[in-house]
Amino acid sequence: MKPNKELVLEILKTIHFEGQTSDIVSDNSVLNVVVFNNEILIDININNPSLQAKNNIKSKILKSIKSKLNQKIDIKINFKLKAETNKTILNLNRKLDNISNILAISSGKGGVGKSTVTANLAISLSQMGFSVGILDADIYGPSIPLMFDIFDSKPLAVNVNGKSKMKPIESFGVKILSIGFFTKLDQAVIWRGPMASKALNQMIFDADWGDLDFLLIDLPPGTGDIHLSIMQSLPISGAVIVSTPQNVALVDARKGISMFNQENINVPVLGIIENMSYFSPLELPDNKYYLFGKEGAKNLSIDLEVPFLGEIPLIQSIRESGDYGRPAALQDETLIQSVFNNISKNMLSELIIRNKKLPETEVIKITTMSGCSAIK
Numbered sequence: 001m002k003p004n005k006e007l008v009l010e011i012l013k014t015i016h017f018e019g020q021t022s023d024i025v026s027d028n029s030v031l032n033v034v035v036f037n038n039e040i041l042i043d044i045n046i047n048n049p050s051l052q053a054k055n056n057i058k059s060k061i062l063k064s065i066k067s068k069l070n071q072k073i074d075i076k077i078n079f080k081l082k083a084e085t086n087k088t089i090l091n092l093n094r095k096l097d098n099i100s101n102i103l104a105i106s107s108g109k110g111g112v113g114k115s116t117v118t119a120n121l122a123i124s125l126s127q128m129g130f131s132v133g134i135l136d137a138d139i140y141g142p143s144i145p146l147m148f149d150i151f152d153s154k155p156l157a158v159n160v161n162g163k164s165k166m167k168p169i170e171s172f173g174v175k176i177l178s179i180g181f182f183t184k185l186d187q188a189v190i191w192r193g194p195m196a197s198k199a200l201n202q203m204i205f206d207a208d209w210g211d212l213d214f215l216l217i218d219l220p221p222g223t224g225d226i227h228l229s230i231m232q233s234l235p236i237s238g239a240v241i242v243s244t245p246q247n248v249a250l251v252d253a254r255k256g257i258s259m260f261n262q263e264n265i266n267v268p269v270l271g272i273i274e275n276m277s278y279f280s281p282l283e284l285p286d287n288k289y290y291l292f293g294k295e296g297a298k299n300l301s302i303d304l305e306v307p308f309l310g311e312i313p314l315i316q317s318i319r320e321s322g323d324y325g326r327p328a329a330l331q332d333e334t335l336i337q338s339v340f341n342n343i344s345k346n347m348l349s350e351l352i353i354r355n356k357k358l359p360e361t362e363v364i365k366i367t368t369m370s371g372c373s374a375i376k
Contacts, residue, residue, distance in 0.1 A: 003035050003038070003040060003065075003069055003073060004035055005033050005034070005035050007068075007069075008033050008035060008040055008042070008065065009025055009030070009033060011064050011065050011068050012024055012025050012030055012033075012042075012061065012064075013025045013026065014064060015057070015060045015061060015064060017029070017046075017047075017053075017057060018053070018056060018057075024044065024057070028045070029044055029045045029046070030042065030043070030044060030045075031043040031044065031045050031080065038071070038072065038073050038074060039073070039074045039075075039076070040065065040073060040074070040075045040076070041076050041078070042061065042075070042076070042077045042078070043078045043080060044057065044061075044077060044078070044079050044080070045080050045081075046079050046080070046081060047081075049079075049081050054079055058077050061075070061077060062075055096204070096205075096209065096215075096234070098209065098210065098211045098212065099133075099209060099211075099212045099214075099215045100212065100213050100214070101213065101214050101215070101237040101238075101351060102214075102215045102217065102234050102235065102236050102237050103214060103215070103216050103217065103236070103237055103238055103239070103240060103270070103347075103351075104217045104219055104227075104230065104231075104236050104238075104239040104240070104260075104267065105117060105118040105121070105216055105217065105218055105219060105239075105240050105242065106219045106227070106239055106240070106241055106242070106256050106260075107219075107221050107241065107242045107243060107249075107252070107253065107256065108221065108222065108223070108241070108243070108249070108251070108252025108253045108254070108255050108256035109221055109222075109243070109248070109249045109252035109253070110141075110221035110222075111221075112221075112242055112243055112244045112249050112275055112276075113242060113244070113275040113276065113312070114218065114219075114221070114242045115136075115138065115143045115144060115147060115218050115322075116147065116275070116318065116319075116322050117240075117242045117273055117275060117312070118134060118144070118216050118218040119134070119144060119147045119148065119322065119327045119329075120318075120327045120328055120329040120336075120340045121216060121240075121329075121340060121343065121344055121347070122134050122174045122214075122216050122327075123172060123173075123174065123327045123329040123330055123340070124329045124337075124340040124341050124343075124344040125213075125214055125344055126172070126173040126174055127329070127341075128341075128344065130213040130214055131175075131210075131211060131212050131213045131214075132173070132174050132175070132212065132213065132214045132215075132216065133168060133174065133175040133176065133177075133209055133212045133214070133215045133216070134174055134175070134176045134177075134178075134215075134216050134217075134218060135177055135178075135200075135203060135204065135215060135216070135217045135218070136176065136177065136178030136179065136180065136218050137200055137217050137218055137219050137220065137226055137230055138218055138219065138220040138221075139179050139189055139196045139199065139200070139220065139226060140188075140189050140196075140220060141220065142178045142179050142180035142183075143180075143322075144176060144178050144180065144218055145169075145176070145178050145180040145181060146180075146322075146323075146325060147322045147325060147327060148169075148171040148172065148174070148176060148325055148327070149171065149324070149325020149326065150169050150171050150176065150181075150325070151180060151185060151325075153169045153181060154181055154182075155167055155168060155169060155177065155181055155207075158208050160208050165206055165207055165208040166202075166203070166206055166207040166208065167207075167208050168207055168208070168209060169181065172326075172327065172330060175209060175210070175212070177203045177207055178203075179199055179203075196225070196226060196229070197225070197226070197229040200226070200229055200230065200233070201229075201233055204233055204234065205233075217230060217234075217236075221252075222252070222256075223255055223256060223259040227259065231265060231267065235360055236267045237268075237351065237354070237355070237360075238267065238268045238269065238270040238350070238351055238354055239260045239267050239268070239269050239270065240269075240270050240271060240272075240273060240309065240347060241253050241256050241257055241269060241271070241272045241273070241306075242272075242273050242275055243272060243273075243274060243275070243296070243297045243300070244274070244275055244276045244292050244296070244297070245274055245276070245277060245290065245292045245293040245294060245295065245296030245297055246292040246293045246296060247293065247296065249292075249296075250296050250297065250300050253272065253297065253300060254300065254304070257269055257272075257304055257306060268354045268358060269306050270307065270309070270347055270350040270351055270354065271301065271306060271307035271308060271309035271346065271347060271350055272297050272298075272300060272301045272306055272307070272308055272309060273297070273309045273310060273311075273312065273343055274295075274296070274297035274298060274308075274310070274311040274312065275311075275312045276291070276292055276312070276313075276314045277290070277292075277295075277297075277311035277312060277313055277314070278290050278291070278294075278311075278313050278314065279291055279313065279314040280313060288313075291314065297311070298311070307346070307350050309343050309346040309347055309350070310339065310342055310343035310346055311339075312339055312340075312343070313335075313339070315328075315335070315336060317331070317336065318336060328340075329341075
């Protein structure tokens with residue numbers, strides 16, 4: 001009997017994967033069959049990439065085809081690994097309906113003042129009358145508890161509709177959760193990605209945030225696993241990029257913007273904030289010294305067509321306020337308060353535009369193939 005595609009498919013319908021009830025044709029595991037003279041090429045989709053599983057199904061196919069056709073046939077089988085959705089993090093049924101806007105504060109590089117900016121933006125928004133929370137997602141270097149002078153605090157458990165929830169620590173009118181509450185000040189967090197993601201999910205979904213106008217997420221530097229975990233778990237309204245003016249920081253800021261702009265992530269970038277823009281000595285307040293370069297982040301915003309939200313001067317009291325646990329934006333009628341208020345207003349303006357023009361951001365889906373993650 002001369003082989004043809006229809007005949008080969010009929011034979012393959014008698015073959016099952018180990019432990020499966022449906023045959024490999026009916027469950028769409030057979031991707032393609034090509035018959036050319038006495039040569040048969042078969043593409044098979046498999047869940048189990050082990051050599052034993054491959055040899056098992058290959059043996060069944062070869063035995064069935066050769067027993068039915070009774071002639072010398074060259075059979076080649078190509079295996080392809082099925083992509084499975086990672087269900088560990090993604091859960092579309094878990095939403096935070098009580099939070100109006102979720103903003104990711106990000107930086108491509110460490111040490112540019114991202115947490116300082118997050119803390120002071122939260123204070124500025126709170127002073128405007130908004131209800132604000134901070135999720136310190138910088139798992140390996142949490143600094144928000146220190147900046148709000150609550151590093152010795154521990155969240156209490158509260159009963160919400162019969163479920164036990166974590167109650168965020170409140171400081172200066174801002175609700176805060178951080179991994180820093182659950183570790184000692186000198187204790188290093190040595191976790192793999194899945195453990196860090198699980199901890200973040202607990203702080204997001206197992207917390208009694210109450211009604212918030214804004215939840216600011218202080219992301220770790222760079223573009224990595226924590227960023228993807230957050231965007232898998234939450235619909236981010238928009239991202240804010242923090243950078244200093246120097247080229248070494250701008251290169252990484254560009255990468256951060258590129259991550260949010262990827263087609264399959266598609267989180268709107270509300271703008272760039274330039275930190276440590278210039279230095280003005282107390283004795284020469286009208287002089288500006290551009291220690292790290294001039295208008296680097298502003299030029300990057302023009303180059304990438306991203307809004308520029310404002311610049312923050314290099315002022316000693318901003319650093320001191322963070323170290324002492326009292327964010328600088330609390331200082332009434334000062335240059336610092338004015339700077340952060342203006343940046344907050346610019347950010348709100350961009351958010352209003354974003355909410356008018358774009359639909360709600362969706363959580364992203366990530367699949368795992370051969371040990372590597374791919375964004376869908």
